[in-house]
Amino acid sequence: MSDPDVYDLIIIGGGPGGLTAGIYAMRAALKTVLIEVGLPGGQMNNSDSVENWPGDEHIGGADLAIKFSQHAKSYGLEVISQEVVDIEPGLDFHTVKLANGDNLQTYAVIMATGGNPHKLNIPGEEEQYGKGVSYCAVCDGFFFRDKTVVVVGGGDTAAEESLYLAKLAKKIYLVHRRDAWRAGALLQQRVKAECKIEILWNSVVTQIRADDSGVCGVDLQNTQTGEKSKLSTDGVFIFIGFKPNNKLVPAGTKMNADGYVVTDEKCETNAPGIFAIGDLREKYFRQIVISAADGATAAMTAAHYVETRKSAEACELPEALQTEAV
Ligand code: NAP
Numbered sequence: 001m002s003d004p005d006v007y008d009l010i011i012i013g014g015g016p017g018g019l020t021a022g023i024y025a026m027r028a029a030l031k032t033v034l035i036e037v038g039l040p041g042g043q044m045n046n047s048d049s050v051e052n053w054p055g056d057e058h059i060g061g062a063d064l065a066i067k068f069s070q071h072a073k074s075y076g077l078e079v080i081s082q083e084v085v086d087i088e089p090g091l092d093f094h095t096v097k098l099a100n101g102d103n104l105q106t107y108a109v110i111m112a113t114g115g116n117p118h119k120l121n122i123p124g125e126e127e128q129y130g131k132g133v134s135y136c137a138v139c140d141g142f143f144f145r146d147k148t149v150v151v152v153g154g155g156d157t158a159a160e161e162s163l164y165l166a167k168l169a170k171k172i173y174l175v176h177r178r179d180a181w182r183a184g185a186l187l188q189q190r191v192k193a194e195c196k197i198e199i200l201w202n203s204v205v206t207q208i209r210a211d212d213s214g215v216c217g218v219d220l221q222n223t224q225t226g227e228k229s230k231l232s233t234d235g236v237f238i239f240i241g242f243k244p245n246n247k248l249v250p251a252g253t254k255m256n257a258d259g260y261v262v263t264d265e266k267c268e269t270n271a272p273g274i275f276a277i278g279d280l281r282e283k284y285f286r287q288i289v290i291s292a293a294d295g296a297t298a299a300m301t302a303a304h305y306v307e308t309r310k311s312a313e314a315c316e317l318p319e320a321l322q323t324e325a326v
Contacts (some may be wrong), residue, residue, distance in 0.1 A: 006105045007031050008306045009299070010096045012084050012248065013112030015042025016288045017278030019068040020295030021110050021302075026075035028303035033104065034072070035096070037083040041065020042114050043279075044288060047130065051142055053288055064288075087111070089250050089271050107309055108273040108302040111261065112295065115244035115279040115286075120152065124208030124215075125238070132215025132235045133208060137161035138287065144235045146170045150218055152205055153239035159183035159191050161239055166196045173231060174199045177223055208236050244280045256282050267298035273305055 009025050011018045014036030025032040039045050047061030056064065073079070083099040093105040117135035119125060125133055134140040141164060149169045151162045154176035160183075162174050174191070179201040181188045191197050200220065206228075207219040217232045246259045254262040254270045260283075261276035263269050269276050277294035279286050 003105075006093055006107065007033055008106065009033075009108045009110065009302050010035065010094075010104060010106040011110045011112055012036075012087070012096065013042065013114060013278070013280075014038075014040040014069070014079070015112060015114050015278060015291060016044060016068060017114075017291035017295040017298075018042075018110065018112035019072045020292040021112060021277065021299040022072040022077040022295075023075060024296045024299035025302065026072070026077050028299065030299075030303055030306060033078040033080055035080045035082055035084050035098070037081065039065065040069035040079070044068070047136075047139055049143070050139065050288065052138065084248055087248050087250050087274070089252075089274060094273060107306045108275065110267075110275045110277060110295075110298045110302060111248060111280055112277050112291075113245040113248060113280050114291075115242055115246075117238065118241040118243060120205060120238055120240065122205060122207055124210060125236075128208055128210050128215050128236075132210065134235065134237050135239070136286075137164045137237055140235070140237075141165050141168045144169045147234035148173070148232065149235040149237055150175055150205065150231065150233045151237045151239065152176075153241075154178060154180075155182040155239065155241070156184060156187055157242075158239040159187035161237060162197050163187075163190055163194060165237065166194045170196065172197045173233065175203045175205055175218075175220065176201055177204050178202065205236065242279070242286070246280060249276070249280075250274065258282075265297075266301040267294055268301060273302075273309075275302060 008030035009032045011021050011034040014034055022034045044061040044065040050059050050061050050064050085099050086097040088095040094109050096104045145168045147169055148171045151158055151172055151174045162172050165172050174197055202223045203220050205218045206221050209217040215235055220229045244260050256262055261269055261280055262282050263276050267275045267277050275298040277298045278291035
């Protein structure tokens, strides 16, 4: 018989992946709790507008976050607003430790703690986020049709996203702090062949300027000569790396060199009963729809895992108790 104090599944993180996992877990009748320290919806709350979530041609990020949360709660999902401080893997149960001192036991854990794009930390960046400053071309590029944008970075992401933006914007200034690419040769060639993209080598953005309608320009500085200049632009896209929130990932869980958790296609880590989804998981694209798909995949796999564990436990019970367990 199951211990009523033990959860079937604990989901850590309430972004699109975690909330979708919550929906699927509740529909699979798993005793589930979702733990989130911030606002439900995660990074969605920072998007002024989302136009690529299927079924909603145009919806505010915060509104979509509320819809995800309400949907999950409509199935009775328990949500705890607390910080998780540790995940302790165990042979029988895993223990999730909260900042308030509570220790929760569970058969399965889904880690959905996401990540954050690296910031330039310059004046205007935080203030204009969502009003012309963006870290996602697929999410926000559409708002810059026939406009001028600045892209910051010299890696694969900056190159690839500049090419994406070139399909929409009329002019892209790619600002890179050195005079050599970090991006791969093929992407370099494709950027070079795109006449809408002009590269400003040895340059950094030192300030993002705005007027009443949002971003209107940037201040630049040459890293070799120190020379300062100004550039008019309607938007600034920053692609200088991304950091997964992996501080809770238990020791021994396989991660790649960039700190993303390595899973199989069912979102299983190498630790039994511990799953990783969304931006925390090693994958190619970072999108709401992809995190949601991870959440569904992990919850369905977790349901199967919990069922298998409980069946095995029932078989181990003394004969007299087995009748009760059935
Ligand atoms: P990345 O490779 O770490 O490149 C970050 C870029 O931002 C570098 O050019 C770096 O300059 C620049 N940068 C970092 N901090 C900066 C700052 N404070 N101010 C100005 N510039 C700064 O990151 P990424 O491009 O996001 O790529 C991450 C990983 O994903 C890489 O392994 C990449 O190969 C992979 N990826 C692959 C593809 C693909 O194969 N199509 C697409 C996207 C990503 P420096 O060069 O001077 O260090």
